Amino acid sequence: MRMVIALGGNALGTTLSQQRTAVASTAAVMAELIAQGHQVIITHGNGPQVGIIHNAMSALQREDPEQEDTPLPVCGAMSQAYIGLDLQAALDRELRQRGFGRPVCTVLTQTVVDGADPAFSKPSKPIGKFLTRQEAEELSAVTGYVFREDAGRSWRRYVPSPLPVDIVELDAIRLLLQGGAVVIACGGGGVPVVAEGNTLRPVGAVIDKDFASALLAEKLEADMLLILTAVEKVALHYRTPQQQWLDHLTPEEAEAYAGEFAAGSMLPKVQAAARFAASGTGRKALITALDRAADGLAGKTGTLVSR
Numbered sequence: 598m599r600m601v602i603a604l605g606g607n608a609l610g611t612t613l614s615q616q617r618t619a620v621a622s623t624a625a626v627m628a629e630l631i632a633q634g635h636q637v638i639i640t641h642g643n644g645p646q647v648g649i650i651h652n653a654m655s656a657l658q659r660e661d662p663e664q665e666d667t668p669l670p671v672c673g674a675m676s677q678a679y680i681g682l683d684l685q686a687a688l689d690r691e692l693r694q695r696g697f698g699r700p701v702c703t704v705l706t707q708t709v710v711d712g713a714d715p716a717f718s719k720p721s722k723p724i725g726k727f728l729t730r731q732e733a734e735e736l737s738a739v740t741g742y743v744f745r746e747d748a749g750r751s752w753r754r755y756v757p758s759p760l761p762v763d764i765v766e767l768d769a770i771r772l773l774l775q776g777g778a779v780v781i782a783c784g785g786g787g788v789p790v791v792a793e794g795n796t797l798r799p800v801g802a803v804i805d806k807d808f809a810s811a812l813l814a815e816k817l818e819a820d821m822l823l824i825l826t827a828v829e830k831v832a833l834h835y836r837t838p839q840q841q842w843l844d845h846l847t848p849e850e851a852e853a854y855a856g857e858f859a860a861g862s863m864l865p866k867v868q869a870a871a872r873f874a875a876s877g878t879g880r881k882a883l884i885t886a887l888d889r890a891a892d893g894l895a896g897k898t899g900t901l902v903s904r
């Protein structure tokens with residue numbers, strides 16, 4: 598089966614050293630699925646990593662006046678490359694150990710968004726350091742960035758989170774898959790770009806990796822979108838006395854329950870799963886924990902979204 602596997606934050610850890618440890622067990626799970634004969638395309642989030650890079654580049658700028666501001670798309674590209682490197686190395690090792698050696702390749706991905714997406718008029722994602730009001734005002738005057746007060750204490754930059762509409766490197770990804778490679782793509786949702794005539798303009802925004810993964814799965818005509826996160830199943834009334842774990846949802850049920858799920862964490866997963874499952878006959882999406890992937894595919898756990 599052809600499957601797009603979306604890795605959540607727990608698959609990568611939150612610091613550089615944690616990432617090296619975390620990718621080893623993550624790669625072992627991926628290698629098992631590849632050894633079972635599945636064609637695997639891996640996508641991943643990048644929240645903590647792009648945060649570290651962004652903060653490091655801002656610190657450098659404060660230290661060295663010659664240093665220009667590093668645009669968010671550049672930080673995103675750095676995070677794709679660095680996470681891809683660790684994943685590639687770990688997966689390569691796991692595959693060789695199992696005698697399933699094959700090319701593993703990270704595709705630095707640009708994801709097309711619509712410049713007229715309503716998200717651009719209401720930046721919703723806080724990024725970067727916590728600043729004082731004065732720091733935020735000074736930076737805003739120089740850069741034009743949008744800052745808002747966060748939790749009534751400090752100020753943070755807010756960027757829009759538009760929906761992905763296309764993936765620039767899709768043909769390159771297809772060629773690699775045809776050649777038998779395991780592909781890592783759409784890291785952090787991909788670097789957001791807006792099409793302007795024949796050119797692509799990178800924009801200071803973030804794309805939800807769950808939506809980018811669903812789009813990639815749809816474009817690649819995958820059979821399965823496997824969203825691996827830190828919980829085994831999706832719940833209604835999560836962490837309340839009425840909590841109810843869900844084994845199965847149709848895409849229609851998933852969309853109807855949308856108001857029940859936390860924006861920014863479970864909601865994008867459920868919506869991405871629903872959209873992929875509704876995009877073609879036989880397509881299924883499964884949301885489960887990273888270490889339950891095999892059991893989930895065997896129908897023993899997870900929340901399955903299918904018709």
Ligand code: ADP
Binds near residue numbers: 828830863
């Ligand atoms: P990822 O890094 O995998 O994208 P997120 O933290 O964004 O992970 O989202 C997954 C988390 O959402 C789960 O680990 C869980 O703590 C939380 N969560 C919020 N609402 C729900 C829900 N209704 N059912 C299950 N988990 C939920």
Ligand code: MG
Binds near residue numbers: 605642861862
């Ligand atoms: Mg998430």
